[in-house]
Amino acid sequence: MSMTCRDLVDFLMAYLDEELPEAQRASFEEHLGMCPPCVAYLDTYRETVALGKAVCSEDDSLPDDVPEALVQAILTARRK
Numbered sequence: 001m002s003m004t005c006r007d008l009v010d011f012l013m014a015y016l017d018e019e020l021p022e023a024q025r026a027s028f029e030e031h032l033g034m035c036p037p038c039v040a041y042l043d044t045y046r047e048t049v050a051l052g053k054a055v056c057s058e059d060d061s062l063p064d065d066v067p068e069a070l071v072q073a074i075l076t077a078r079r080k
């Protein structure tokens with residue numbers, strides 16, 4: 001069974017945390033192989049997560065080019 005874009009979004013977190021079971025991981029990657037928009041989405045998401053980690057570990061030394069609104073959006077998302 002192949003994944004839809006919606007399924008991919010649902011599994012995105014688990015995939016990045018490497019918590020997906022092998023079978024789902026295989027369908028996830030199969031979908032990425034045929035759906036460039038999802039690859040782009042995954043890249044954006046990964047960057048946002050990386051940025052979120054940077055925000056949390058280095059509160060005092062944020063890069064100057066991170067817009068305050070984005071920082072707030074990340075912090076809000078993490079509180080869920």
Ligand SMILES: [Zn+2]
Pocket residue numbers: 004005008031035037038
């Ligand atoms: Zn897709």
